[in-house]
Amino acid sequence: MKHPFYKKLKDGHPFVxxxxxxxxxxxxxxxxxxxxxxxxxxxxxxAVTFGAEGYLDGKHKLFVSRPxxxxxxxxxxxxxxxxxxxxLGAYGGAWDAWREEVLSKFVITLVPDANPMGSTRAPVTxxxxxxxxxxxxxxxxxxxxxxxxxxxxxxxxCWDRREVTEPALLGIAYEQIDDHxxxxxxxxxxxxxxxxxxxxxxxYRYDVWLDLHQTEFINSDRNCDVHxxxxxxxxxxxxxxxxxxxxxxxxxxxxxxxxxxxDTPSIPYQNNETQKAFLDAVWKPISExxxxxxxEIQNNNVRTPAAMQxxxxxxxxxxxxxxxxxx
Numbered sequence: 507m508k509h510p511f512y513k514k515l516k517d518g519h520p521f522v523x524x525x526x527x528x529x530x531x532x533x534x535x536x537x538x539x540x541x542x543x544x545x546x547x548x549x550x551x552x553a554v555t556f557g558a559e560g561y562l563d564g565k566h567k568l569f570v571s572r573p574x575x576x577x578x579x580x581x582x583x584x585x586x587x588x589x590x591x592x593x594l595g596a597y598g599g600a601w602d603a604w605r606e607e608v609l610s611k612f613v614i615t616l617v618p619d620a621n622p623m624g625s626t627r628a629p630v631t632x633x634x635x636x637x638x639x640x641x642x643x644x645x646x647x648x649x650x651x652x653x654x655x656x657x658x659x660x661x662x663x664c665w666d667r668r669e670v671t672e673p674a675l676l677g678i679a680y681e682q683i684d685d686h687x688x689x690x691x692x693x694x695x696x697x698x699x700x701x702x703x704x705x706x707x708x709x710y711r712y713d714v715w716l717d718l719h720q721t722e723f724i725n726s727d728r729n730c731d732v733h734x735x736x737x738x739x740x741x742x743x744x745x746x747x748x749x750x751x752x753x754x755x756x757x758x759x760x761x762x763x764x765x766x767x768x769d770t771p772s773i774p775y776q777n778n779e780t781q782k783a784f785l786d787a788v789w790k791p792i793s794e795x796x797x798x799x800x801x802e803i804q805n806n807n808v809r810t811p812a813a814m815q816x817x818x819x820x821x822x823x824x825x826x827x828x829x830x831x832x833x
Contacts, residue, residue, distance in 0.1 A: 511820040515586075521632075523578045523632070525626050529550070532552045535588070537592065539555040540555075546682055546684055551622065552617065553702050554616050554617075556592075556612070566831065567614075568615070568712065568714050569707070570584060570614065570718065571617040571703070571715070573697075577718070577719055578625070578632050580819055584617070584619075584718070584823075593605060617702050617703075621681045621691050624681060627678045631812075633720075633806035640722060646675065646677070647678065648660075648661045649674075650675035652673050653671050659675075663689065663693040663694050663784065664694050664696075665688050667686050667687075692788075693784070714796060719733075720802060728766050729765060729766045729767075729818070731771065732753040732757060734773045736773060738773050741793060745793070749797050756825055759825035760818060763821045764817075
């Protein structure tokens with residue numbers, strides 16, 4: 507299934523990343539179903555669904571999301587696909603046949619930014635390693651301690667400002683959900699990230715969830731990786747096989763477009779029982795029913811410029827469509 511992203515996007519491409527620009531893009535859409543889930547701080551989290559009109563039985567159903575505000579390549583990948591599926595700008599005309607084929611076979615929901623309240627605080631559009639060293643980037647990510655300058659605020663699933671020393675720098679990864687409580691979106695069901703999924707899944711019953719993430723790959727020769735569920739080996743064998751098959755397909759795709767993944771996908775936290783137990787509790791009920799895949803693309807490193815970050819996320823997205831179509 508030929509798609510508009512077979513050529514690498516170039517540096518300087520006008521990617522849509524910041525929340526105001528995502529809002530403006532969504533306002534242009536015609537023919538897509540748009541749902542808004544308001545964050546406590548007031549910003550809308552947009553869920554844009556294509557292919558939802560008419561008879562849905564027999565269609566493949568894909569949910570795509572970007573939960574972390576310090577990982578912008580996933581937003582740009584989602585908004586490029588939104589433009590392609592809506593026929594906007596450079597994606598009009600020549601891509602009509604591709605678009606019609608996709609919309610006839612799929613229901614695709616894209617949540618390009620599940621935490622815009624965090625994204626609005628980002629000091630850069632992309633973290634490409636050229637301006638902010640990792641030591642400082644890590645403080646922007648999860649916060650700087652209010653007790654010791656230059657020390658990272660602890661990474662936790664949730665925290666209450668009444669119970670801790672207020673961070674000197676509020677980490678943009680966290681979402682504020684009330685006057686006092688902050689959560690990491692992909693680790694707490696109270697987040698707008700999970701609220702959007704659970705609400706829409708009641709209608710569409712998704713087959714695959716592609717979760718777009720980024721990490722730094724410090725001291726590594728890799729710049730992309732698939733993370734399979736921490737609970738993979740506790741899942742039924744046929745479900746394990748489906749997860750592994752999609753993960754392997756994404757790694758093969760990345761190698762074909764210039765990415766540098768490991769030989770096979772990873773299963774994180776296998777030697778950290780605390781983290782594994784926590785993530786299993788959150789994600790196992792989902793992974794038991796559908797394929798849930800996490801992409802990790804290199805962040806804040808000159809080795810992987812912004813356009814390449816987006817290109818690798820888009821490659822994973824469109825390869826997922828091809829894989830689902832073959833099921």
